[in-house]
Ligand SMILES: Nc1ncnc2c1ncn2[C@@H]1O[C@H](COP(=O)(O)OP(=O)(O)O)[C@@H](O)[C@H]1O
């Protein structure tokens with residue numbers, strides 16, 4: 001297998017989002033969970049997205065994991081590696097976007113990376129280096145209350161500078177509008193001034209096509225699905241890849257029971273859970289009890305056991321910002337996030353033990369913990385459920401094939417859960 005485009009995703013929902021975008025834009029794509037075992041038979045593809053769970057870990061651990069994935073991808077021919085980050089730039093001042101981008105540059109012989117989280121299809125745009133989420137500056141959007149990485153600064157050059165050793169420049173909108181040559185010239189100037197990363201403005205898909213064309217000539221870039229779109233279209237335009245129609249085998253029915261497990265506390269997921277109550281039983285976990293060590297997990301499994309034969313059920317740790325803050329004040333931000341993730345993953349694991357084969361997981365960290373717990377090695381990419389969320393089919397599950405959707409907390413319309421489940425047979 002020779003890979004044209006390699007990607008390292010900092011979380012699993014982000015990986016499926018990017019894999020969806022690459023597939024929609026004509027690249028045959030597979031999503032692996034970590035570096036695949038050599039015994040895993042992967043299909044012949046143009047792009048591999050290696051999912052890692054490194055968004056919220058210490059920078060040195062994120063760098064080590066990303067470098068291992070980079071070496072695996074380059075060893076299979078990847079000429080360009082995209083570090084897939086969140087379209088809302090989720091990270092902290094000790095965070096990993098800067099260190100991983102710089103480490104990838106240093107091993108690949110590159111000297112500057114284009115960085116943009118723009119993804120216009122889901123309302124993420126960057127103008128003069130500032131990120132807007134559905135028209136709101138990042139620091140005024142619901143992301144200001146994220147449980148693990150509250151985003152309180154919309155100026156991405158400033159955010160990235162706080163995480164980086166090198167200088168951070170800007171490829172502004174007038175430059176992007178000037179086309180790929182103007183972007184190349186601007187990068188040349190920034191490079192001469194000693195910048196190792198350049199935040200790039202993008203509001204429309206055509207901006208991302210321009211950035212994709214310029215980025216493809218360099219070994220490394222960092223961005224969200226929008227940059228993936230630009231890179232995929234540039235690869236097709238260059239004739240190095242030819243458009244594919246996607247994978248039909250993905251939607252073959254799997255049968256079995258169906259469930260939703262949610263750990264995202266994003267505004268979008270909270271609304272989706274409220275809407276789900278109209279269609280299916282929804283259990284709201286008591287996270288205080290969960291962390292106090294009472295038997296919330298067994299109680300949740302027993303609750304599901306009484307209902308799931310009749311149709312899908314949903315189990316959610318998700319809660320409003322003030323509830324999350326209370327738990328964090330008591331147990332600490334990281335400890336409570338980790339404990340809740342472990343519990344939601346354990347619940348998903350138990351549900352699968354009891355016959356669930358169609359599973360929707362809401363939340364990036366939540367999906368990472370769940371997929372790891374289930375030991376799924378890789379996914380084929382199916383049709384899109386909502387922008388940024390494809391239907392996934394497990395690869396290498398040894399006869400226990402499953403259909404999944406890993407929903408980024410912020411993505412999907414109000415009826416997402418019902419829509420996703422209706423596409424899984
Ligand atoms: N009620 C709660 N209190 C505190 N933390 C919670 C609660 N419910 C979920 N969490 C944690 O919040 C984090 C949500 O992150 P994630 O799953 O990545 O969602 P998103 O995709 O919205 O970012 C996870 O670490 C999860 O375990």
Ligand SMILES: O=C(O)[C@@H](O)C(=O)COP(=O)(O)O
Pocket residue numbers: 011013014015017018085086087088224225363364365388407408409410
């Ligand atoms: O780019 C995006 O917004 C998503 O692909 C993504 O990474 C979302 O992360 P979570 O909200 O933590 O799922």
